[in-house]
């Protein structure tokens with residue numbers, strides 16, 4: 001059993017001393033579980049850090065598709081790559097209404113880039129729940145998890161901006177608030193995501209407006 005999205009990011013308390021203490025304890029637990037999961041799920045993640053040098057080192061970043069946010073043009077979402085998130089480097093997306101309350105549930109999820117759906121299933125072996133994985137070529141994939149519903153089947157060809165499902169809170173192993181769990185995967189490893197030119201370094205928590213399908 002692998003931990004995926006162990007807790008919802010917006011439950012985090014940033015300033016409260018008591019909350020910080022509890023969070024540190026929780027992180028130690030998460031770290032221990034996370035190491036086991038990382039070993040079981042995938043090889044250790046190697047983040048491509050561009051370095052001056054060989055052509056091969058420079059080739060990987062160039063090969064990444066120009067991924068857009070997986071949401072409708074003009075929508076503002078909060079992307080959070082929070083400490084303790086599993087797998088590392090994944091981004092959780094949340095949407096809020098005008099009053100600041102979460103209103104993610106049922107919103108449409110779009111393909112970040114064109115490609116072929118290589119998985120569309122309800123996962124019982126880990127925390128992903130309803131999951132869609134799209135392959136984009138050159139070893140690049142994107143994963144969309146916890147969906148309320150999936151609207152594409154394995155083998156389907158999708159264009160960038162095509163609806164592939166709806167945001168939900170599905171998971172066989174965890175309960176949490178609705179959000180989209182999103183991964184960019186290169187050669188089998190979840191890597192630091194780059195979305196519309198923004199590099200989602202670990203623990204980055206910021207809002208961005210979708211340009212997908214604009």
Ligand SMILES: [Zn+2]
Pocket residue numbers: 004005085086090091092180181182
């Ligand atoms: Zn997540």
